[in-house]
Amino acid sequence: MNKKIELLDLGTKDYKETWDHQERLFKNIVDTKVSNRRNERNDVTKNHLLFVEHPHVYTLGKSGDIRNLLLNEQQLIEKGATFYKINRGGDITYHGPGQIVGYPILDLENFFTDIHKYLRLLEEVVILTLSEYGLSCTRSKGETGVWLDVGTPFARKICAMGVKASRWVTMHGFALNVNADLGYFDNIVPCGIKGKAVTSLNVELSMKHISVNEVKEKLLKHFADQFDAEMIRAN
Known part of the structure; x- marks a missing residue:
């Protein structure tokens, strides 16, 4: 099993370009696995983690409801935002500047074969990262992601999640x-959940700006710990 994960920080990059890049990495891993089985080989499959910030964009998961986007095409243009219907699970979400998006493209057979465990570990990576900032975050039953004040009228989501998996290979994140x-x-009903608020780390800490690079380093540390992996930085 290959427990090395290659990290690539894309900086700020267009959503569609990043999605295409994910698809290429995903396909390479799947193709290797198919070839291994057909030819009874055992070539090593790679694992990747992409970090990126996107320009303003709304994405709708394959089971999502387009009515949860509250803007028409002209209003999207006026907001400087784009929209894509994509192949991950979940409903609608927003990506934009000041948000760390993480795309793990992993062959889970290098780690474990359990999608439920995979999602819970992703949540745990974020929960542990935010605990370093003094925030007590948790999960909300039946609602993937990371939340604050679950079970109160002040429940709010700080991290959204949506993944795709095929042949135990993951993408999105x-x-x-x-x-x-x-x-x-x-401008949306976030994740299709009405009556729940969304928050951000800088808001919770009453600060104008938090170092994104600092948060990334904490995420990487906890990702390596939770997945028992070795993070390799791409050149």
Whole structure:
């Protein structure tokens, strides 16, 4: 089993370009696995983790309801945002500047074969990261992601998640609000969940700006710990 994960930080990159890049990495891993089985080989499959910030964009999961996007095409243009219907699970979400998006493209057969465990570990990576900032975050039953004040009228989501998996290979991932412009969430019903608020790390800490690079380093540390993996930085 290959427990090395190659990290690539894409900086700020267009959503569609990043999605295409994910698809290429995903296909390479799947193709290797198919070839291994057909030819009874055992070539090593790679694992990747992409970090990226996207320009303003709304994405709708394959089971999502388009009515949860509250803007028409002209209003999207006026907001400087784009929209894509994509092949992950979940409903609608927003990506934009000040948000760390993480795309793990892993062959889970290098780690474990349990999608439920995979999602819970992704959540745990974020929960442990935010605990370093003094925030007590948790899960909300039946609602994937990371939340604060679950079970109260003040419940709010700080990290959304949505993944795709095929042949135990994953893509898509998580979006953690660090210095996000929360006004863009007003244009959707986030994740299709009505009556729940969205928050950002800088808002919770009453700070104007949090170091995104600092948060990334904490995420990487906890990702390596939770997945018992070795993180390799791509050149």
